[in-house]
Amino acid sequence: MSEKCQTCPSSTCSAKERRDGENDQAYQLRQRMAERMCAVHHKVLVLSGKGGVGKTTVAVNIAAALARAGKRVGLLDADMHGPSVPRLLGLEGREAVVKDGAVVPVEAEGGLKVMSIGFLLGREPDTAIIWRGPVKIGLIRQFLADVAWGELDYLVIDCPPGTGDEPITLVQSLEDADGAVVVTTPQEVAVSDVRRSLRFCQKVGLKVLGIVENMSGFLCPHCGERVDIFRSGGGRRLAKATGVPFLGAIPVEPDITIASDVGKPYVNLGANSPASRAFDEVVSSILKLDDGLATAQGESA
Ligand SMILES: Nc1ncnc2c1ncn2[C@@H]1O[C@H](COP(=O)(O)OP(=O)(O)O)[C@@H](O)[C@H]1O
Numbered sequence: 001m002s003e004k005c006q007t008c009p010s011s012t013c014s015a016k017e018r019r020d021g022e023n024d025q026a027y028q029l030r031q032r033m034a035e036r037m038c039a040v041h042h043k044v045l046v047l048s049g050k051g052g053v054g055k056t057t058v059a060v061n062i063a064a065a066l067a068r069a070g071k072r073v074g075l076l077d078a079d080m081h082g083p084s085v086p087r088l089l090g091l092e093g094r095e096a097v098v099k100d101g102a103v104v105p106v107e108a109e110g111g112l113k114v115m116s117i118g119f120l121l122g123r124e125p126d127t128a129i130i131w132r133g134p135v136k137i138g139l140i141r142q143f144l145a146d147v148a149w150g151e152l153d154y155l156v157i158d159c160p161p162g163t164g165d166e167p168i169t170l171v172q173s174l175e176d177a178d179g180a181v182v183v184t185t186p187q188e189v190a191v192s193d194v195r196r197s198l199r200f201c202q203k204v205g206l207k208v209l210g211i212v213e214n215m216s217g218f219l220c221p222h223c224g225e226r227v228d229i230f231r232s233g234g235g236r237r238l239a240k241a242t243g244v245p246f247l248g249a250i251p252v253e254p255d256i257t258i259a260s261d262v263g264k265p266y267v268n269l270g271a272n273s274p275a276s277r278a279f280d281e282v283v284s285s286i287l288k289l290d291d292g293l294a295t296a297q298g299e300s301a
């Protein structure tokens with residue numbers, strides 16, 4: 001146990017006591033995890049019911065916007081099968097190094113500290129990765145315990161779609177996670193997947209910070225008229241029906257796709273657009289966590 005833990009007055013921290021039946025290895029891992037995460041003030045998971053709704057885009061832009069607001073931010077790519085955070089941040093091909101017994105996160109624009117399985121795959125980033133459950137669970141725990149995150153205001157975690165091993169392990173390992181941002185697209189079928197994510201949060205005791213509706217309408221660049229390609233309002237209606245805060249609606253914006261392709265967070269482009277204002281709205285709710293205000297004070301649609 002570290003010196004910090006030995007002198008820490010906390011009487012409730014799980015790092016201190018060995019659990020019944022816990023072997024040395026499990027106890028030490030749990031201690032390292034608690035110590036490491038103790039220096040991270042807020043942990044926010046980004047979830048979605050299914051893939052392709054823009055969850056990684058939302059996670060990357062939330063993290064970048066928090067860093068722009070002067071926060072110390074880490075971004076953990078918890079998607080073991082399709083890690084796309086490195087690509088969206090222009091960090092493809094980078095390899096993480098180990099220093100003093102810990103993996104050093106790769107630094108992105110704005111001082112963002114990033115970790116992804118993509119940085120550990122060497123020169124084969126496109127390898128089809130088939131991890132079995134226990135291996136994924138072990139990797140996730142090591143991402144929390146053995147990465148040199150340092151002191152952070154926020155750790156944003158991009159979870160794979162659905163409610164599998166990764167989010168469950170994260171919730172069990174992060175006893176004090178602030179909650180989840182749930183991303184959906186507006187159409188009803190996507191919204192029904194989100195209901196599953198909400199039920200998951202309820203079951204594992206994870207607070208829902210709110211719903212983000214992505215790809216919410218398209219503003220024609222020629223005439224300015226709004227076209228609801230995937231319909232609109234499904235996320236907002238669901239938020240209202242379930243009493244969960246609605247954090248914002250991000251329109252389809254061609255520059256978001258371009259930004260992803262060139263590996264730059266959209267919010268760092270400095271655009272003054274409906275999409276950038278929508279991201280500001282989403283992030284303002286998350287910044288309230290650090291101001292000690294409840295996110296529930298965000299818009300409750
Ligand atoms: N609001 C948006 N406008 C335009 N393109 C978007 C938007 N949100 C996401 N995209 C694009 O959609 C694709 C899938 O997004 P991604 O974040 O990887 O989805 P997920 O993580 O949910 O699978 C990416 O190419 C991304 O650039």
Ligand code: SF4
Nearest residue numbers: 005008013034035038
């Ligand atoms: S992990 Fe943090 S709260 Fe727990 S004993 Fe160590 S310093 Fe104290």
Ligand SMILES: [Mg+2]
Nearest residue numbers: 055056079084
């Ligand atoms: Mg993704």
